[in-house]
Amino acid sequence: MSLLKIQQPIEVEFSAFKEYYATLFRSNIPLLNRALSHVSRSNGKMMRPMLVLLVAKGIAGRVGECSNYAAASLELLHTASLLHDDVVDESPMRRGVPSLHTLFSNRIAILAGDYIFSSASQNASLTRNVEIVEALSLLGQQLSKGELLQLQLQQSGGFSEENYIEIIRNKTASLFATCCRFGALSVGADAETVEAFARFGELLGICFQIKDDIFDYYDSAEVGKPTGSDMREGKITLPALYVLNNTDSDFARELLAKLAEGYTMSDAEIETLIALSKDAGGIDYALRRIEEFRTEALSLIPSSVNDEVREALTLYLDFAISRNK
Numbered sequence: 001m002s003l004l005k006i007q008q009p010i011e012v013e014f015s016a017f018k019e020y021y022a023t024l025f026r027s028n029i030p031l032l033n034r035a036l037s038h039v040s041r042s043n044g045k046m047m048r049p050m051l052v053l054l055v056a057k058g059i060a061g062r063v064g065e066c067s068n069y070a071a072a073s074l075e076l077l078h079t080a081s082l083l084h085d086d087v088v089d090e091s092p093m094r095r096g097v098p099s100l101h102t103l104f105s106n107r108i109a110i111l112a113g114d115y116i117f118s119s120a121s122q123n124a125s126l127t128r129n130v131e132i133v134e135a136l137s138l139l140g141q142q143l144s145k146g147e148l149l150q151l152q153l154q155q156s157g158g159f160s161e162e163n164y165i166e167i168i169r170n171k172t173a174s175l176f177a178t179c180c181r182f183g184a185l186s187v188g189a190d191a192e193t194v195e196a197f198a199r200f201g202e203l204l205g206i207c208f209q210i211k212d213d214i215f216d217y218y219d220s221a222e223v224g225k226p227t228g229s230d231m232r233e234g235k236i237t238l239p240a241l242y243v244l245n246n247t248d249s250d251f252a253r254e255l256l257a258k259l260a261e262g263y264t265m266s267d268a269e270i271e272t273l274i275a276l277s278k279d280a281g282g283i284d285y286a287l288r289r290i291e292e293f294r295t296e297a298l299s300l301i302p303s304s305v306n307d308e309v310r311e312a313l314t315l316y317l318d319f320a321i322s323r324n325k
Helices: 005-024 030-040 047-060 065-088 108-126 128-158 163-184 191-217 238-246 251-259 265-281 282-299 308-320
Strands: none
Touching: 005 047, 005 065, 005 308, 030 108, 047 065, 047 163, 047 191, 047 308, 065 108, 065 128, 065 163, 108 128, 128 163, 163 191, 163 238, 191 238, 191 265, 191 282, 191 308, 238 251, 238 265, 238 282, 251 265, 265 282, 282 308
């Protein structure tokens, strides 16, 4: 699926946004400038700003400075959180290039992340919209809450679909929800429209994360992580959760009991659980849940949104679901 078709309704606006965003990664401090330059080389597809601009254009037929500042604040917050995550997780690579902390140091990566976090707050303040500033602050809390909730449940054995959805709602879906919220707020949409789009974004983010988690059940160099990498970190995702909680397998029952006591799976157990998740319908169940969330998300796009943007938002959602990495 071509990203160019998704970007088509905002082609001019998105190009202008990227030019503005590039200016935020320059500094007159040489060390910081080198660090920021490295970070900017791995900015990715900028899917989140794209979503902000699409929602703004769909509601108001235009994208102004307020939408650009709001989109920049979100992408900066996301980028800063990745720098900190790489330090915490000791990840040597990010989007195919060495992580900042591996090229410089943990200290410089953390400080650069702090600088980018501050830039996110500054851009939010430039919107002159207190709701946007407040939502950005709440998003930072949610992202941290999601990480801590995941750690807590790994230690306490809260292996249920309800807990899984709550984790990804905070860790991943909150970011997409805030993108849509910012797009609506930045063009002065009414409260009902804001909330409808925020829920659309949340459901989109849930679909995105479930699909991302499915990758863990297949070995692919294109995806960029080995089979079972999430499980080795103690993360039990939806396909395995379904099998552990809904099959009569002795292996599943015994493993679930051990996991509830903080047990760390062996490589052999991970391989067995992956195979069982495929054979016993775990992957199929996860795909069905994605389709259910997709259907609900599409029903939330207001009828007032023009056809071109509606199609782009549908393609955006389908891109998140059908991507192969």
